[in-house]
Amino acid sequence: MAHDAHAHDDKNNSIFKIAMNLTITCFISGVIIAGTYAITEPTAAEQRVKAKNDAMKELVKDAEAFKAIDGKEGWYAGIKGGKVIAYVVPASSKGYGGSIDMLAAVTPEGKAMDFKVLKHNETPGLGDKMVEPKFRKQFTNKAASDMEVVKVPTDKNIQALTGATITSRAVTKGVREAVEAVATYSASQKK
Structure with missing residues (x-):
């Protein structure tokens, strides 16, 4: 009987470990994405401004x-x-x-x-x-x-x-x- 309870604990434990790993992975990914966004967003905004300026120059040479x-x-x-x-x-x-x-x-x-x-x-x-x-x-x-x-x-x-x-x-x-x-x-x- 005790053996079954132990197996049940192991199973719960491994689910908990997987959940923890997933949470940590998601958190790290979130930090990386947020960091990348903080770096690339100003560049993306600059690109949009440049694209608009180029378009305007093309229209009014x-x-x-x-x-x-x-x-x-x-x-x-x-x-x-x-x-x-x-x-x-x-x-x-x-x-x-x-x-x-x-x-x-x-x-x-x-x-x-x-x-x-x-x-x-x-x-x-x-x-x-x-x-x-x-x-x-x-x-x-x-x-x-x-x-x-x-x-x-x-x-x-x-x-x-x-x-x-x-x-x-x-x-x-x-x-x-x-x-x-x-x-x-x-x-x-x-x-």
Whole structure:
């Protein structure tokens, strides 16, 4: 009888040891991960800032500097010779595969310059063609009122990507809203 009780204790003991080992391992892993995060997070944040700066430079090649705009989250003014030559603003719209996050460059007069897609889940081979210059350059110098998606090409509007009308409309809507927001903001600055 005593022998059985002893075996039972051993079993409990080994479960306890395993549990203790797991707890210690989890704790050590947690410390390592937290430590790594503390070291890498500032670097990751720097990378994000660098990626955004690179994206803005790509959109507004002539700008000498970018200045954050007070009261407008994520908005930047592209400056050249002390003057604002462009606004770079976040734009977002719902596409076929979910949210399409972009940065849009807009002139102070409220005309589109270019846009850059930061994140999307559109269909490969169809919707992802929105990042190509052929589609993007249709937006250059267009006012919000001209940003309408059409299937038959005209100089005035935006021709839909073949097989990706939803994506085309989503991108156009996002950029159009950014252009409208900048036009409104610009008009308020002139007063």
